Amino acid sequence: MKFIVKYIKDIWGAITSLLKGMRRTLYYFTHHKEIITQQYPDNRDTLNLPERFKGEVVMPHDENNEHRCTGCQACELACPNGTIKVIFKNEINAEGKKKKAIDKLVYHLELCTMCNLCIEACPSDAIKMAQTFEHSVFDRNQLTKILNNPGSKIMEGVE
Amino acid sequence: MYRQTDIIEDNRDTAQGNFVINVGPQHPATHGVLHLVITLNGETIQKIEPHLGYIHRSIEKMCESLSYRQFIYVTSRMDYLSAHINNHACSLCVEKGLQVEIPPRAQVIRVLMDELTRIASHELWWGAMAMDLGAFTPFFHAFRERETINDIMEETCGARLTMNYMVPGGVMHDIHPNFQKRVKDFMQLYKKKINEYDELVTGNVIFQNRMKGVGVISAEDAVSYGCTGPVARGSGVSSDIRKIYPYEIYDKLEFDEVLETGGDSFARYMVRIREMQQSIRIVEQLIDNIPEGDFMTKTKAVLKLPKGEFYSRVETARGELGVYIVSEGATTPYRIKFRSPGFSNLSILDKMVRGGKIGDLIAAMGTLDLVIPDIDR
Numbered sequence: 001m002k003f004i005v006k007y008i009k010d011i012w013g014a015i016t017s018l019l020k021g022m023r024r025t026l027y028y029f030t031h032h033k034e035i036i037t038q039q040y041p042d043n044r045d046t047l048n049l050p051e052r053f054k055g056e057v058v059m060p061h062d063e064n065n066e067h068r069c070t071g072c073q074a075c076e077l078a079c080p081n082g083t084i085k086v087i088f089k090n091e092i093n094a095e096g097k098k099k100k101a102i103d104k105l106v107y108h109l110e111l112c113t114m115c116n117l118c119i120e121a122c123p124s125d126a127i128k129m130a131q132t133f134e135h136s137v138f139d140r141n142q143l144t145k146i147l148n149n150p151g152s153k154i155m156e157g158v159e
Numbered sequence: 160m161y162r163q164t165d166i167i168e169d170n171r172d173t174a175q176g177n178f179v180i181n182v183g184p185q186h187p188a189t190h191g192v193l194h195l196v197i198t199l200n201g202e203t204i205q206k207i208e209p210h211l212g213y214i215h216r217s218i219e220k221m222c223e224s225l226s227y228r229q230f231i232y233v234t235s236r237m238d239y240l241s242a243h244i245n246n247h248a249c250s251l252c253v254e255k256g257l258q259v260e261i262p263p264r265a266q267v268i269r270v271l272m273d274e275l276t277r278i279a280s281h282e283l284w285w286g287a288m289a290m291d292l293g294a295f296t297p298f299f300h301a302f303r304e305r306e307t308i309n310d311i312m313e314e315t316c317g318a319r320l321t322m323n324y325m326v327p328g329g330v331m332h333d334i335h336p337n338f339q340k341r342v343k344d345f346m347q348l349y350k351k352k353i354n355e356y357d358e359l360v361t362g363n364v365i366f367q368n369r370m371k372g373v374g375v376i377s378a379e380d381a382v383s384y385g386c387t388g389p390v391a392r393g394s395g396v397s398s399d400i401r402k403i404y405p406y407e408i409y410d411k412l413e414f415d416e417v418l419e420t421g422g423d424s425f426a427r428y429m430v431r432i433r434e435m436q437q438s439i440r441i442v443e444q445l446i447d448n449i450p451e452g453d454f455m456t457k458t459k460a461v462l463k464l465p466k467g468e469f470y471s472r473v474e475t476a477r478g479e480l481g482v483y484i485v486s487e488g489a490t491t492p493y494r495i496k497f498r499s500p501g502f503s504n505l506s507i508l509d510k511m512v513r514g515g516k517i518g519d520l521i522a523a524m525g526t527l528d529l530v531i532p533d534i535d536r
Binding site: 013014017018020021023024025036049050052053054078079080113114115116117120121129 | 232314315317323
């Protein structure tokens with residue numbers, strides 16, 4: 001007799017514990033407003049990433065096509081993966097003197113781990129992190145980028 | 160080099176009728192790329208051999224060629240679910256070598272981030288473990304809360320998983336202006352939803368039957384195999400580094416070390432569930448009391464550790480993580496060794512499931528909370 005009572009009690013306990021779980025599932029099934037899934041990529045236009053998000057390294061230019069990079073190579077030294085390479089050229093300034101300036105700042109996105117160490121190292125705030133994140137391309141050569149615009153110059157007063 | 164035929168040849172004379180089965184390295188039932196070679200007799204497990212090395216990236220060797228500022232980001236890729244805490248351990252070790260005091264604001268931010276990471280890690284474990292047992296819904300419930308933490312991390316640190324936020328001398332940025340408000344919102348949400356966890360999983364009769372009395376680890380075994388973290392605490396072994404060797408401001412905080420004495424899978428489950436509540440308690444104490452001041456002390460541009468050996472340890476979500484640096488006085492470490500919690504916890508797998516059924520293996524393995532990149536490094 002005891003056995004039968006325990007048997008029925010076990011079944012009853014099992015059914016109630018399962019129904020309790022099912023009730024929670026049904027609750028979300030009928031309450032659509034509490035569902036928090038995002039409809040990416042349909043919501044691309046309204047997607048807002050925080051301004052600190054580390055997507056890729058970019059070099060901001062102003063309207064005169066001038067940047068703030070002095071070519072000090074601090075970013076190149078700070079990078080753990082050899083992502084950044086600074087290539088120099090000799091520029092002749094207004095007084096006819098030769099001056100060293102950057103020719104290209106080559107950035108290998110395929111090697112970058114977004115660790116933010118180059119931006120921390122930069123003394124003149126020449127580079128920053130952009131919020132882009134859809135980086136896939138068909139050819140990996142497209143991931144090697146030159147950060148300074150063609151024909152760009154260093155901003156006046158940045159040393 | 161390991162060959163599959165070796166095992167079969169080993170067992171040819173001794174274990175007739177045994178059946179060798181490979182679980183992994185790419186198997187839906189294991190988390191990550193763990194390769195287990197299981198010798199079965201019917202459904203009974205005779206022997207389990209974990210074969211490591213599938214995602215070995217030689218992180219320790221890699222760190223030896225990087226400077227003291229650069230090597231920290233690599234450790235985010237070890238135990239990627241507690242990336243903050245790994246970075247914390249490395250920063251602590253470098254700071255010990257440099258003899259730098261970090262400002263109180265940075266200490267509080269670090270502890271806050273650690274505890275949020277611990278909650279996020281346990282959330283993911285809870286969902287993944289229920290999924291191991293065949294329940295799919297809890298996975299999404301766990302990710303809902305974890306997503307909130309990830310958003311907080313994204314806003315303050317700039318990344319969701321591999322943050323590289325803790326640097327020698329403090330933290331990389333100050334906290335975001337929204338940080339405190341969003342953490343409070345999260346705690347409100349969490350307290351509302353924590354009952355759902357018990358409703359869905361803990362009280363479930365199928366779940367309890369599969370967890371109780373399965374994969375028992377005795378306290379002696381837990382000590383002799385070097386288990387730490389929730390695995391050891393589930394067997395009643397006190398092993399919380401935050402209590403035993405307090406770092407940062409943990410000695411000033413009020414929280415309990417969670418101990419269960421069962422030693423079975425259910426005890427380890429309960430340890431993690433209760434640990435999340437303790438983490439919430441720590442966050443509650445700190446979130447309104449972040450001291451004003453600097454978030455980083457000024458350090459030199461090129462860090463050089465004096466000649467000697469340095470060791471620091473922290474409590475990650477999985478157990479004790481030790482970082483050991485040997486310095487020759489140069490800009491790069493001479494040798495780095497990580498004592499990762501996952502490796503020691505994996506070693507007890509054979510002991511705890513031997514003689515059990517193969518169906519229980521996945522459930523018992525789930526409660527070990529293995530992260531394979533942490534084991535292989």
